[in-house]
Amino acid sequence: MAELRPNRAKEKLAKGEIVTCLAGVDTPHLVDFVGQIGVDSVWLEAEHGPVDFEAIGDLSRAADLWGMTPLVRVGSIDYNTIYRTLDMGAMGITVPHVDTAQDARDIVNAAKYAPIGTRGMYGPRQSFGVTDYVKKANDQTMVVVLVEDIKSVNNLDEILDVEHVDVFHVAPSDLAQSMGHIGNDEHPDVQRAIDESIAKIIAAGKTAGTTVGAHNVAKFRDQGVKFFYTSLNGWIMSGGYEFLGALDG
């Protein structure tokens, strides 16, 4: 009999450690390759990207091989979507546009078995060979909610009261759009809303996440952010520019 696979990201956060999460790796081959780099988790994209339910098995197996936590961003706060994503092998979900405490409670309800929630019963991939899976699964299932609308920022106190959310992730692009500053994440009003939200999350004793690149990760680390989303595309562009620059130099 196998043990339930541990969730590296969730365990590190529980110890107060920083967790890196790499997006833009939506094929199993890429997930397997980036395993050697040492990131803690991968962000598989089903809100905007190509990750269908059928793809989750292969993608999450590649992540499991390296002990990276496979997280899937689902498209909506939908009961079946959330637990089907977990049933296919994701060890956590990230959920966009969580604007109210009720939104957050609906997510936890879908992602967790009783007594916390009412996740639908099935034999999920992560349960293969694990006895008492349904009694252990909640402890290894990670929930990330995205704070990315001004409405969410305004409701943050009540959202933060919801238990069993691992990360409150402040995402800049949609937030900027919702504040009338589409495409201008750097606008002072947007940046202030981000900083204040992060401070509020940490003050509530919760874990803050945000979306970063190499240029600003240190700043947010110093603010106390523990969960960092970054994109492989940024790394490819850096490496590509470096290569072409070396050619020119």
Place this chain on the structure above:
Amino acid sequence: MPEMRKNPAKAILAAGGVVTAVGGVYTPQMADFVGTLGVEGVWLEAEHGPLDFADIEDITRACDLWGMASIVRVGRAEANTIYRTLDCGAQGIVVPHINTREEAELVIDSAKYAPIGSRGMFSTRQGYGVGDYLKHANNETFVCVLIEDIVAVENLDDIVSVDNIDVFLVAPSDLAQSMGHLGDVEHPEVQAVIDRSIQRIVDAGRIPGHVGRTASIASYIQKGVRFFNANLNEWVTNGAAMYTDEVKKGVSGT
């Protein structure tokens, strides 16, 4: 830096144990589930079955997760086919219709890096993050050749003298066909050749393989066979028969 992933089939054979590689596993989801059963390996079918190169990564990752050896039967003794199969993530290959020493040597040359062979150089999936992959890869690459033509039986002394082959698997169906007994693997002449071939492989100090069927596997272990190609379809059929019998009992009230 991670260590090179161990090949459980090679480790168990080296320790004197018995390895079963179960065939009839065609999807990563199935391989993942079969991992719960405790078999040592999965036999993936690219001589007769649907396994393409593009399928190998996902299905071998599922095997790796459970510590099952992923063994692909390739279509023929051809260098690129053999090392591409390994490059995509297989931990071993099975090569059909090996009838001469030269064919067996070609298999080894294709599957092993220098100094043993000349396997093509590439950054393989099993090498990700492994610092000294090229020094360990040969040790973890399983090679099985199929003795399945009467000409192979005639050349068996030559073939079993080739080094770095883990298993010489005596396969009955093609052997029977090559002996003029198509579809009749139980023919006494075929059975006699199988038993004699297994004994010759054992006598040469090498490891014989055979098909693993529930009804006969214990007797073949007694004959010295230590590698078996089992068949998931047989297991499903047996399980279904047990189930159906219970239904009949329930209906008849016995």
